[in-house]
Amino acid sequence: MGSQFGETGVDVAGPGARPALHGSKARASARLSSCRRERGPAVVVVILLGPPGVGKGTQGAWLAERAGARYVATGDLLRAACREGTELGRRAQGYMDRGELVPDGLIIELVRQVLSGLSPDTGVVFDGFPRTVPQADMLASVLGDVDRQVDRVIVLEADDEVLLRRMAGRRSCRDCGAVYNIHFNAPRKAGACDRCGGELARRRDDDPATVRRRLKVYRKDTMPLIQFYLGTSARLEQVAADRPVDKVRDALQEVTGT
Numbered sequence: 001m002g003s004q005f006g007e008t009g010v011d012v013a014g015p016g017a018r019p020a021l022h023g024s025k026a027r028a029s030a031r032l033s034s035c036r037r038e039r040g041p042a043v044v045v046v047i048l049l050g051p052p053g054v055g056k057g058t059q060g061a062w063l064a065e066r067a068g069a070r071y072v073a074t075g076d077l078l079r080a081a082c083r084e085g086t087e088l089g090r091r092a093q094g095y096m097d098r099g100e101l102v103p104d105g106l107i108i109e110l111v112r113q114v115l116s117g118l119s120p121d122t123g124v125v126f127d128g129f130p131r132t133v134p135q136a137d138m139l140a141s142v143l144g145d146v147d148r149q150v151d152r153v154i155v156l157e158a159d160d161e162v163l164l165r166r167m168a169g170r171r172s173c174r175d176c177g178a179v180y181n182i183h184f185n186a187p188r189k190a191g192a193c194d195r196c197g198g199e200l201a202r203r204r205d206d207d208p209a210t211v212r213r214r215l216k217v218y219r220k221d222t223m224p225l226i227q228f229y230l231g232t233s234a235r236l237e238q239v240a241a242d243r244p245v246d247k248v249r250d251a252l253q254e255v256t257g258t
């Protein structure tokens with residue numbers, strides 16, 4: 001698991017271990033003290049990265065709530081914009097109706113709207129965004145416009161086999177969208193939603209072949225992204241996420257100091 005990060009000097013924080021960032025951390029903190037403006041210590045912009053199924057949503061929402069920060073998942077922003085029928089939402093819907101990817105420029109506009117509505121002393125936790133270096137470039141420029149920058153990048157990590165097993169157990173309610181896992185978060189009655197009684201089914205996104213493809217894309221896009229952030233003042237941390245949710249939370253708490 002650690003090998004793919006070997007070249008960057010980022011090691012996996014296993015249970016009880018602290019992530020080691022060696023030279024990159026020293027470089028980053030040198031830059032921090034030299035050119036960063038005065039700002040409240042608690043107001044940070046955090047990016048949570050990690051492969052599909054690693055638990056970014058759960059952990060990201062928890063982290064944001066704990067830190068009193070705004071939780072930003074671009075998928076949620078897109079869905080909300082479509083639902084509300086805003087101009088950006090209608091444009092996004094057009095791409096999705098044609099089965100095309102929503103362009104980066106449109107997503108970054110949604111992010112810009114969120115940021116412009118936040119007070120400067122509100123932290124932000126980005127879940128799974130940016131996914132690529134061009135997106136990271138755009139995010140840097142949008143954050144720069146409001147006099148901010150990415151402060152921390154946290155990479156949640158787990159082996160593909162663990163993720164595939166997890167994703168294979170995922171079931172979603174067709175009616176209310178509640179998510180279960182037949183392995184460790186099973187509904188009280190098999191196949192039925194605890195909350196609304198709706199039918200539980202596997203989402204197309206969670207199909208093993210689809211998950212394998214998404215994992216491949218994630219691995220390919222993420223290494224350059226980590227290299228990108230190693231070249232900035234952001235602090236990079238890696239957290240092992242192939243363990244129980246509360247253990248992952250403890251590790252997150254430790255690396256973020258929340």
Ligand SMILES: [Zn+2]
Nearest residue numbers: 173176193196
């Ligand atoms: Zn339901």
